[in-house]
Amino acid sequence: xxRETRPEGAAVDNRASIPLHETRSRPHSxxxxxxxxxxxxxxxxxxxxxxxxSNIEATAMHPDETRWLNxxxxxADFADPYSDTWQDYYLTRGQPPGGSxxxxxxxxxxxxxxxxxxxxxxxHSAAWNETAGAVPSDDVLLAGRRTNAVVGALxxxxxxxxxxxxxxxxxxxxxxxxxxxxxxxxxxxTQALSDELLALSLAVTFVAAFKFAKxxxxxxALLMGIALGVxxxxxxxxxxxxxxxxxxxxxxxxxxxxxxxxEAMRWSSTRFGAFLLLQPVISGFVFVAMYPYLWVSPIRHxxxxxxxxxxEMASQARIWPWAHVDNPREAFMRYGEQxxxxxxxxxxxxxxxNDFLGFAIRNPVSFDFxxxxxxxxxxxxxxxxxxxxxxQAMVALLMAAEVGAVTVGLGVDFYRYYLPVLLVNSILVGxxxxxxxxxxxxxxxxxxxxxxxxxxxxxxxxxNSRGIGSERAS
Numbered sequence: 001x002x003r004e005t006r007p008e009g010a011a012v013d014n015r016a017s018i019p020l021h022e023t024r025s026r027p028h029s030x031x032x033x034x035x036x037x038x039x040x041x042x043x044x045x046x047x048x049x050x051x052x053x054s055n056i057e058a059t060a061m062h063p064d065e066t067r068w069l070n071x072x073x074x075x076a077d078f079a080d081p082y083s084d085t086w087q088d089y090y091l092t093r094g095q096p097p098g099g100s101x102x103x104x105x106x107x108x109x110x111x112x113x114x115x116x117x118x119x120x121x122x123x124h125s126a127a128w129n130e131t132a133g134a135v136p137s138d139d140v141l142l143a144g145r146r147t148n149a150v151v152g153a154l155x156x157x158x159x160x161x162x163x164x165x166x167x168x169x170x171x172x173x174x175x176x177x178x179x180x181x182x183x184x185x186x187x188x189x190t191q192a193l194s195d196e197l198l199a200l201s202l203a204v205t206f207v208a209a210f211k212f213a214k215x216x217x218x219x220x221a222l223l224m225g226i227a228l229g230v231x232x233x234x235x236x237x238x239x240x241x242x243x244x245x246x247x248x249x250x251x252x253x254x255x256x257x258x259x260x261x262x263e264a265m266r267w268s269s270t271r272f273g274a275f276l277l278l279q280p281v282i283s284g285f286v287f288v289a290m291y292p293y294l295w296v297s298p299i300r301h302x303x304x305x306x307x308x309x310x311x312e313m314a315s316q317a318r319i320w321p322w323a324h325v326d327n328p329r330e331a332f333m334r335y336g337e338q339x340x341x342x343x344x345x346x347x348x349x350x351x352x353x354n355d356f357l358g359f360a361i362r363n364p365v366s367f368d369f370x371x372x373x374x375x376x377x378x379x380x381x382x383x384x385x386x387x388x389x390x391x392q393a394m395v396a397l398l399m400a401a402e403v404g405a406v407t408v409g410l411g412v413d414f415y416r417y418y419l420p421v422l423l424v425n426s427i428l429v430g431x432x433x434x435x436x437x438x439x440x441x442x443x444x445x446x447x448x449x450x451x452x453x454x455x456x457x458x459x460x461x462x463x464n465s466r467g468i469g470s471e472r473a474s
Contacts, residue, residue, distance in 0.1 A: 040173060041157050048156040048180040052149035052189040056142055059190040063120035063129075067095075068103045068192050069136050069144050073114040075104030081292035088301075092293050093308045098234030099194020101290070106147025107140065116140040122319075144192030151196040152189025156180045158203030159423060163430025165210045166379065166392055171434020179426035183343040188419055194234050195416045199423050201231030201238055202402060206395050206427070209245075212275070213391035221275035222282060229286025236309065237405050237420075239287060242279040244401045249276025252389065272389075313411035323413040331410040338418050339425060340369045368425070375428030378435045399424045 074097045077085040086092060104114055117136040120129050129135060136144075156176045164172025179185050188195045204227040212220035224245070231238030252273035260269065288294045294301045317324040325331050344366035354361045383393045402420050410417060 036169070040160065040169065044156050044160050044173070044176040044180065045153045047177070048153035048189075049149055051180055051186060052152050053146070055186055056145040056149060056190045059145070059187055061135075061141065062191055062193070063122065065141065065144065065192040066117055066120040066129075066134050066136060068099055068194060069107075069140060070117055070119045071095075071097070071100035072104035072107050072116075072144075074100040075108065076114055078292065081295060086292040086295075088293070088304070093305060094312070095194070096233045096236060096287075096305070097291055098230060099197055102151065102194065102197050103144050103147060103192055106150075107143050110143040110146065112140050112143045141192065145190050148192060148196050149189050151200055152185060153180075155185075155189075155196060155199045155203050155423065158200065158207055159426050159430070162203060162206040162210065162395065163427045163434065165207065166382065166395060166427070166431050167434025168438065170437045171430040171432075173430075174433035175426045175430025178345050178429045179423065181348055182345045182422060182426070183348055184339065184415060184418060184422055187343075188416055193416060195419045198231055198235045198238070199419050201227045201234060202420055202423060205231070205238070205241065206398055209394045209398055210391040213272075213389070213394040216272040216275060218275065221278065225279050225282025226286050228279065228283035229290070232283060232287040233290040236305065237402075237409065239280075239283055240405050241398055241401055242283040244397065245276045245279040248394075248397065249273040249279075252276065313409075316412045316414075320412065325410050325413055328407045328410075331407045334410070334413050335418070335421060336369065338413070338415060339422055340366050343415075344368045346371075368429075371432050372425045372428045375430070375432035379428060379431045382431075382435075395427075399427065 074085065077083050078097075078101070107114055117140070118132060118134040120134045121132070124132075126135075156179050159179050160172040160176035162172075163175035205224055208220050208223040208227060212224060225242065228238045228242045231241075250273065253270060256269055256273065288298050325334060346367040347364040350361045350364035354364070379392070379396055383390065383396050386392050403424055406417065406420055
């Protein structure tokens with residue numbers, strides 16, 4: 001009798017043991033999963049955009065909107081990198097150009113001019129600024145806001161994707177709806193500012209990081225770096241996440257070297273860490289490529305940007321002392337005030353139920369942070385169960401790093417600075433809801449299952465994230 005042999009470590013082909021009808025049904029199942037995901041994405045985008053569109057006229061105008069609308073011409077001047085626009089001026093150093101490109105592109109697509117208004121002067125009244133031409137026309141303002149309404153809806157879609165990867169589709173839908181209905185997200189999605197582009201770059205980074213940790217290919221590594229570079233060209237802070245990823249890659253390589261010696265230096269074993277080490281290079285290249293001001297002297301001008309932002313933050317704290325944030329501890333306290341008390345999805349839903357459904361809710365109460373806290377605990381448990389190098393751990397690391405960066409750098413309590421934290425909170429809400437539905441499903445299956453023999457299969461244990469299969473983690 002000839003015994004079949006195979007090389008050690010080779011994959012086992014179990015297709016012969018799979019019934020033919022199950023093999024044939026797999027393409028149909030994958031197609032069905034794709035259809036379901038597409039329907040959910042379209043639903044969430046439509047809901048979020050409809051909410052944003054219905055509020056673009058009602059949202060009060062913020063003077064900073066004039067700055068982004070004024071700099072919309074950056075998108076045209078990008079073709080002339082040596083023009084006066086990209087010289088060492090106050091406005092050029094004031095903000096990276098990502099948000100200006102977005103607003104300019106949106107105005108062009110809607111047939112609006114790129115030079116409609118001046119810049120708001122905070123030393124003068126609203127009447128003075130209107131006379132001086134700093135206030136844009138209604139058509140230009142609404143076009144800029146509608147651009148952000150689309151971006152805000154895309155952020156909701158990627159929040160769904162991130163949360164569904166961490167848990168299941170129900171968790172993803174919960175994350176998307178939580179974000180779509182949050183008053184802060186609605187406000188920033190209906191103002192001509194750059195914050196929603198920052199949130200989109202972060203959400204794309206979270207999704208790409210999960211995919212990369214699951215399948216470490218250059219494509220996913222490149223998408224991560226590009227997303228961080230675009231985020232850096234919008235608000236600078238995401239560039240710091242690239243160094244967090246590089247540190248993670250360095251630790252991975254050191255761990256592999258210690259575990260396997262020289263065998264760990266093979267490309268198949270090192271590519272995970274090597275691609276992470278490349279993140280500052282990729283994101284830095286994208287950042288510089290998008291910002292002609294940096295082309296002459298990338299390092300020196302980047303340091304000028306950081307110095308300018310620190311000076312601006314200190315200046316804002318002096319001008320508005322009530323908004324000054326002394327330390328990270330106070331920043332955490334401000335999170336509660338801004339994202340739990342002042343603006344809350346659960347409170348917003350209660351107000352909506354009272355106004356439109358007739359439910360008598362006299363004093364709406366926010367439950368946002370309670371759900372977020374549960375989600376954080378459950379995500380920590382998922383990371384412990386799956387391992388520190390798992391896709392879930394990679395996303396958790398990036399979310400924690402972003403919240404940490406905002407906490408340390410929050411020198412002024414301005415509402416728009418909290419959007420990255422809100423994005424993380426939304427994903428944690430999705431984790432809480434997704435894992436809760438998993439637990440309820442397991443309880444229902446155990447109660448529904450008849451008594452079985454000792455050798456019969458039993459339902460998966462509740463709260464075990466390893467039981468999240470591909471059919472639920474889309």
